[in-house]
Amino acid sequence: MSTDASGGGELDTAVTVTPSAAEEAVSLMESEGMDVDVGGLRLFVQQGGCAGLSYGMRFDNEPEEDDRITEQHGLRVFVDPASMNYIGGSTLDYESGLQAAGFHVENPNVEAECGCGESFRT
Template identity: 40%
Template sequence: MSFEVIKLTESAAERISEIMENSDTPVTGVRVGVKNSGCAGVAYTLDYVAEPVEGDDHVHQHGVDVYIDPKATMFLLGTVMDFEVGKLSSSFTFTNPNQVGACGCGESVQLEKADLRQLAEARAAG
């Protein structure tokens, strides 16, 4: 049984596919990471991938390829990436069990590294 760093909803995969189709240059997928930002600490990043970067984790779900920056892996383990459309905005959302806080404006989050023992126990149980 394989373990993937993140899971994609069908909505997220559809939006990633649209983004890739609308790219000015050929791309093979997107890369998810985190960067220092905002008042809570970090923000999620999403970039085009023309050529996979050696060392990136790779997730292939619903027909799209997502690569994960290895510096972000421990912060993203167990995350579900979705794409939500509202009345005034649309955006990728991340339901992350490693999130321990967020700023009031929604621009950044506070993340802790995943507890590998807890993940292993949960995987063994279910």
């Protein structure tokens, strides 16, 4: 794998990003005045929810040194090594509809999810 020239982690495709997810995230980042060439969306896993683990997302101005970095459709996604153990191979999508809109992680590692889809177990 190649090292990202901007100084953070490795550049790879451990997480797939759909065009709609990238478009929405880049739009949100730009509306907050963030530099989309350096900053990105941090995708992580945290303890919580009725199934044990839940996804978290936030914008970061730059990656951490040991992050895995995925860059697709103009969006950089940062994932820390511990979270990568749970979400490697996942797809980040953005869905919009009449009842709800938001980012969704399609994770092939999930063995069980809670009824509301907010938490999971691997």
